[in-house]
Amino acid sequence: MRPTAVLPTLVAAALSATALTACGGGPGSDPDTVKVSFKQSTDNNIKVLDTFLADIKKQFEKENPGKKIELVPIKAPDSEYYTKVQQMLRSPKTAPDLVYEDTFLINSDIISGYLKPLDDYLAKWPDWNQFIDTAKAAAQGEDGKTYGVPDGTDTRGLWFDKAIFAKAGLPADWQPKSWDDVLTAARTIKEKVPGVTPLNVYTGKPAGETATMQGFEMLLYGTNDGKTDPLYDESSKKWIAGSQGFKDALTFVETVYKEKLGPDVADALDPNFATRVRGELLPEGKLGINLDGSWLPQDWLEGSGHEWPEWSEKLGLAAMPTQNGQAPGKVSMSGGWTWSIPDKAANPDLAFKFIETMQTKANAQKWYIANSGIAVRKDVAADPEYVRAQPGIKFFTDLVSSTHYRPAFKAYPQVSTAIQEAMEGVTTGDMSVDEAAGGYDEALKAAAGDQVVEK
Amino acid sequence: MTAATRHPGRALTRALPVSPALVLLILFLAGPIAYCAYIAFTDLQLTGQAESSFVGFENFRKAFQDEAFLNAVWLTLVFTVLSSLVGQNTLGLALAALMQRASKPVRTLVGGIVITAWVLPEVVAGFLLYAFFRREGTLNAVLDLLHLPSQNWLFTLPILAVSFANVWRGTAFSMLVYSAALNEIPKEITEAAEVDGASGWRRMWHITLPMIRRSIGTTLMLNTLQTLSVFGLIWVMTRGGPGGKSQTLPLFMYEQAFQNSLIGYGTAVALLLLLVGSVFSLVYMRLLRTEV
Numbered sequence: 001m002r003p004t005a006v007l008p009t010l011v012a013a014a015l016s017a018t019a020l021t022a023c024g025g026g027p028g029s030d031p032d033t034v035k036v037s038f039k040q041s042t043d044n045n046i047k048v049l050d051t052f053l054a055d056i057k058k059q060f061e062k063e064n065p066g067k068k069i070e071l072v073p074i075k076a077p078d079s080e081y082y083t084k085v086q087q088m089l090r091s092p093k094t095a096p097d098l099v100y101e102d103t104f105l106i107n108s109d110i111i112s113g114y115l116k117p118l119d120d121y122l123a124k125w126p127d128w129n130q131f132i133d134t135a136k137a138a139a140q141g142e143d144g145k146t147y148g149v150p151d152g153t154d155t156r157g158l159w160f161d162k163a164i165f166a167k168a169g170l171p172a173d174w175q176p177k178s179w180d181d182v183l184t185a186a187r188t189i190k191e192k193v194p195g196v197t198p199l200n201v202y203t204g205k206p207a208g209e210t211a212t213m214q215g216f217e218m219l220l221y222g223t224n225d226g227k228t229d230p231l232y233d234e235s236s237k238k239w240i241a242g243s244q245g246f247k248d249a250l251t252f253v254e255t256v257y258k259e260k261l262g263p264d265v266a267d268a269l270d271p272n273f274a275t276r277v278r279g280e281l282l283p284e285g286k287l288g289i290n291l292d293g294s295w296l297p298q299d300w301l302e303g304s305g306h307e308w309p310e311w312s313e314k315l316g317l318a319a320m321p322t323q324n325g326q327a328p329g330k331v332s333m334s335g336g337w338t339w340s341i342p343d344k345a346a347n348p349d350l351a352f353k354f355i356e357t358m359q360t361k362a363n364a365q366k367w368y369i370a371n372s373g374i375a376v377r378k379d380v381a382a383d384p385e386y387v388r389a390q391p392g393i394k395f396f397t398d399l400v401s402s403t404h405y406r407p408a409f410k411a412y413p414q415v416s417t418a419i420q421e422a423m424e425g426v427t428t429g430d431m432s433v434d435e436a437a438g439g440y441d442e443a444l445k446a447a448a449g450d451q452v453v454e455k
Numbered sequence: 456m457t458a459a460t461r462h463p464g465r466a467l468t469r470a471l472p473v474s475p476a477l478v479l480l481i482l483f484l485a486g487p488i489a490y491c492a493y494i495a496f497t498d499l500q501l502t503g504q505a506e507s508s509f510v511g512f513e514n515f516r517k518a519f520q521d522e523a524f525l526n527a528v529w530l531t532l533v534f535t536v537l538s539s540l541v542g543q544n545t546l547g548l549a550l551a552a553l554m555q556r557a558s559k560p561v562r563t564l565v566g567g568i569v570i571t572a573w574v575l576p577e578v579v580a581g582f583l584l585y586a587f588f589r590r591e592g593t594l595n596a597v598l599d600l601l602h603l604p605s606q607n608w609l610f611t612l613p614i615l616a617v618s619f620a621n622v623w624r625g626t627a628f629s630m631l632v633y634s635a636a637l638n639e640i641p642k643e644i645t646e647a648a649e650v651d652g653a654s655g656w657r658r659m660w661h662i663t664l665p666m667i668r669r670s671i672g673t674t675l676m677l678n679t680l681q682t683l684s685v686f687g688l689i690w691v692m693t694r695g696g697p698g699g700k701s702q703t704l705p706l707f708m709y710e711q712a713f714q715n716s717l718i719g720y721g722t723a724v725a726l727l728l729l730l731v732g733s734v735f736s737l738v739y740m741r742l743l744r745t746e747v
Contacts (some may be wrong), residue, residue: 083713086501108503108716206696266590266610269697410503414715424698447715 033068034350037088037096039081040073043275045305048298048371060357067350072096079208089114095344097351101148103138103335104209107408110141116341117145121352127359127377135376138405139338148338149355151364152373155332155399156218158182158318159282159290161196165316168192168288175318178325179222179252182289186261189288197281198261199289203253204424205417206271212416213333213406214292216423219249221404222322222331231415232407238453239407239415241441248323250433254426265428282315283308291320294396298372312391319399332403336376374400414447495723501716514723524724526699527707531683531731534618534703539682542622544675547629552659554630555637566630573627581691584620585609588692613693613701620688625681629674636670637663672743679735683728704728 038049050073057069074084082105088094089109101109109115122128128136131150139148162172168189176182186199202215217231223245224230230245232238240246256262267273278299281287283306300308319330339355341348357363365380367373369389374397375381387394406412422440425431431439445452495514499507518524550569554562572580587593588608595605608616640663648658664671686705689695695702695710702710704724712721 079714083501086716105502111505112500112502113505114502204697205699206694266607266697269610271694271696413503417710417715424696428698430698 030068031347032066032350033070034098034347034354035070035072035096036098036351036354037072037074037085038100039078040075042075042077043305046299048301048304052367052370056354056358056363059363060354063357064350064353069354077208078102086112086114089342089344092344092346095342095346097341097345097347098354099340099342101139101338101340103148103150103338103408104406105408105413106139106148106338106340107141108410108413109340110143110147111410114343115147116343116345116348117141117143117147118149118341118352119145122146122149125356127356127361130361130377130379132376132378132381132400134334134400134403134405135336138334138336138408139340148340149359150336150338150376151359152368152371153334153336153376153400153403154294154374155334155396155403156214156291156293157320157332157396157399159292159296160185160316160318161282161285161288162314162316163285164189164193164196164288172316174316176321177329178321179219179323181321183252183255183261186256186289187259190259190261193288196285197263197287199256199291200263200268200277200281200287201253201256201291202268202274203257203262203420203427204269205420206269207274208420209416210274211423212419213335216249216253216419217333217404217406218291218320218331219252219323220245221333222320223248226322226326226328226331226402229404229407232409233453233455236453238451239411239444239448240455241444241452242437242454245323246440247433247437250422250426250436253423254433257427258429268427269424279306283311285314294374294392294399295372297390297392298370301370301372317392317395319402328402330399330402332399334374334400334403334405336373411448411451415444418443418447491722492726494719495726497719499719499722501713501718503716507719510719514720515727517720518724518727523699523702524707527702527704528727528731530614530701531703531728533614534621534685534701535679535682535735537615538618538621538625539678540675542618543625543629543678543682544671546622546626547674548633548671550626550630551633551637552663554634569627569630572624575624577624577685577687578691580620580624581688584616584623584688585692588616588620609693610697613697617689617692617701620692621682621685624688625678628681629678632670632674633667636667640666669743672739675742676736676739679739680732683732683735704731 036053038053040050041047050071053071057071060069061067074081076084082102085099085101086109088096089099089112099115101115106115128149135150135153136146138150138153140146158176160174165172165174165185168185169192170185170188174185176185182199189196189198201219202211204211207215220230228234230243231240233240257265257268262268263273267276270276277287277290277292278296282290282296283300297311298304299306300311302309320332322329322331339358341351345351358367359377361377361379364375364377365383365386368375368380368386372390372393374393375386380386381397387397418440421443422431422436425436425439426433441452496509496511497507498504498510498513550565554565557565575583585592590605590607590610592608594608598605644662644666645658648662653661684705685703686709689701689703689706690709693701695706705728708721708724708728711717711724
């Protein structure tokens with residue numbers, strides 16, 4: 001070998017060695033650091049979770065000298081956040097010690113073996129008794145073990161603009177008794193108050209899970225007897241196809257867009273429409289009735305960038321009625337997020353300690369109020385300070401008694417996409433209700449691997 | 456007998472300096488590609504599954520029965536032909552030819568504008584064009600001024616809007632390549648043709664185009680491959696909607712792999728996209744080979 005040939009070889013070998021070892025020694029191996037990954041809002045003005053976590057980090061580091069919290073924000077819309085987290089959870093090199101999980105996907109992630117059961121920790125944690133049972137169930141796997149600590153929940157209802165209602169001659173204490181009442185109000189607004197959108201129901205694939213949950217399921221779960229799940233049959237453990245309720249809910253969506261009671265179809269199918277509803281249409285008094293979630297005021301709080309403290313005088317709240325007013329008369333959907341410990345976490349014990357700090361009564365209460373969340377701790381729900389903290393909290397907390405959780409099983413994300421496609425078909429008018437429902441049944445069979453029952 | 460077989464020791468010594476690079480290539484390039492090809496034959500999911508299994512050609516069978524996939528293939532072809540073959544390529548050539556004759560300030564100005572579009576990150580370009588095409592956007596404002604009917608382009612003609620966006624963004628590349636190629640043509644040849652009385656079009660057709668044939672081939676190939684993989688631009692402008700009317704293969708692949716969590720199926724679609732790319736490449740390579 002010529003002497004000059006030695007140098008490049010050595011350099012190349014050294015380079016490859018550093019490249020290879022750089023992959024091996026990933027972060028997270030420090031036993032004193034807890035890595036906490038969470039969803040950061042894509043709106044730079046909204047820093048509710050960031051601020052809360054920064055505060056808890058300070059508390060935790062003060063109470064546990066020598067231990068460190070490393071916050072790992074993931075700035076993404078919901079659907080991309082899930083994807084990113086799932087990719088991180090696959091490998092011990094990238095898995096954080098604590099992860100913020102939407103109950104929407106938690107079962108799916110449990111089945112994948114991404115999360116650690118927390119039962120041993122929970123048994124030793126007295127505060128766990130304060131959590132309401134439905135919330136505890138939201139983070140339970142099919143094996144009966146609990147995989148997350150919920151940090152609140154949400155409910156959904158009808159927000160309406162009192163000024164528009166006054167112009168249309170509708171009552172300020174409006175409470176519709178059936179779907180027809182909702183449509184009648186929208187038709188009245190369309191006739192008497194031109195220039196505003198009478199009724200918004202989120203729809204279509206661009207809106208994603210927002211369309212499924214705030215839109216379709218708020219209708220579908222009101223077609224039923226109020227007890228059994230209209231999407232998933234618990235007894236046979238199969239998904240339900242071909243139900244009349246499904247078609248009725250689609251017909252409602254079709255009516256809204258066909259009669260031009262809803263937003264312009266092109267607007268409704270704009271991926272950024274939900275942001276516009278909260279940021280422009282409602283505050284500017286351009287939307288009559290909005291079927292939406294309990295968290296809207298978090299965008300209007302002071303320091304959020306879109307302050308609108310007068311909202312509670314301008315907007316009224318009504319529960320979403322069942323289809324024909326059948327018992328229990330009102331319907332709501334609930335979801336929410338939980339804090340979970342990844343199966344591949346490096347410091348699970350310390351991570352649970354961080355959950356305990358986050359979920360003391362005082363901190364939990366601070367968090368519910370900051371993010372317009374609905375309490376899942378009994379002691380907070382009963383605290384007058386919480387009830388008074390924000391207008392609307394009592395209304396939405398009362399809806400918890402008639403709320404439903406989604407069947408968060410493995411096929412749900414695809415079922416949700418299929419629902420959005422069916423909605424989009426009737427929204428644009430490309431499909432009849434029967435065609436769209438038929439398309440859903442097909443997609444359901446593909447997604448659920450034929451675990452489907454006709455009803 | 457070759458040198459290698461005569462002196463195996465020396466061949467080995469000579470290969471030694473390249474071997475680290477080779478190892479890295481295998482590890483970081485060939486490895487992932489092979490892994491992807493393997494995954495395409497499994498039912499691997501991002502979530503909702505404890506372990507995956509080998510399913511043979513199931514994912515590919517599923518793709519060809521999936522209307523949404525066939526729709527995506529069709530839209531990919533439309534998008535590629537419109538924006539790469541017709542748009543970027545022809546417009547790039549036209550701009551390059553016109554700039555040959557333009558004065559220096561005009562050349563600098565036009566070149567500058569076109570290249571700015573090119574160097575912008577894809578997502579930024581996407582947002583710019585979203586703002587241009589949306590209902591309250593620039594295009595409709597201009598149409599209103601001219602008393603022409605405006606419409607929501609992203610809703611009514613989404614595939615045309617994103618194709619236009621890709622032309623806007625990608626023309627600079629072909630313009631640069633063609634400018635270089637045109638500069639290579641010896642002045643005497645065009646001048647001789649001019650003296651013989653050949654018109655501008657005839658000179659273009661009989662002299663210029665044959666002489667830059669190789670550049671045309673290369674540009675077409677690179678443009679096409681780049682266009683086939685466009686994702687960010689369409690994602691920002693339309694997310695493939697409405698109703699899948701601008702969902703090209705990369706967007707379909709993303710939806711399957713990352714929104715429906717079907718990594719196996721998504722990867723199979725990616726392999727099929729690779730196939731579409733290689734078909735285009737083969738056609739161009741044939742074109743390149745034919746002597747005029």
